[in-house]
Amino acid sequence: GAVVSQHPSWVICKSGTSVKIECRSLDFQATTMFWYRQFPKQSLMLMATSNEGSKATYEQGVEKDKFLINHASLTLSTLTVTSAHPEDSSFYICSASLDRGLGDTQYFGPGTRLTVL
Amino acid sequence: SQQGEEDPQALSIQEGENATMNCSYKTSINNLQWYRQNSGRGLVHLILIRSNEREKHSGRLRVTLDTSKKSSSLLITASRAADTASYFCATDAWYAGNNRKLIWGLGTSLAVNP
Secondary structure, three states, X not given: OOOEEEEOOEEEEOOOOOEEEEEEEOOOOOOEEEEEEEOOOOOEEEEEEEEOOOOOEEOOOOOOXXXXXXXXXXXXXXXXXXXXXXXXXXXXEEEEXXXXXXXXXXXXXXXXXXXXX | OOOXXXXXXXXXXXXXXXXXXXXXXXXXXXXXXXXXXXXXXXXXXXXEEEOOOOEEEEOOEEEEEEOOOOEXXXXXXXXXXXXXXXXXXEEEEEEOOOEEEEEEOOOXXXXXXX
């Protein structure tokens, strides 16, 4: 149980285009979802916390107009990287939690590798 | 920085040896979690230890937590080549604005040589 999927698993796009990444909880309802990014050989950095039906809470330094997050249902959150540039190339990972706090465990998706040319 | 720190950054051992990784953090925590990540892949949750626990075991894994020193260690016994991966600690804590989140350590890259 508690499976989280992400789509696509990898994407290559041209500079200036927008890319949407989906995060789905497959067998549970996720009140809270989290988006992270990870640069090569580095740790995960939390970008934003998303609660279903409300606006996402972004971490300091993360541009909310650049990284649009929508958590429209209890099983789906999307991250849209708008007007992507090469410096946005990264590994994006989502996770889902069963309650509004973290609960005990976050369930992680497999990640999406974004390469912007 | 709120980020935890791990040492060593890289560790290379022979199969059968034990591997110990350490994690230090800065704030009071609800729990501390260890994850494994194979190169370029997703995260695998290994073990969670709550702030009122001192030691926890899971198979070949042993985790300790010292809240007075704000540190934790992960011991992998009788290592295997398949244990080769990056290992991260993550602390679950409350932050300003009633904001609860996971903060990640920098990770330890473990190489187990056959």
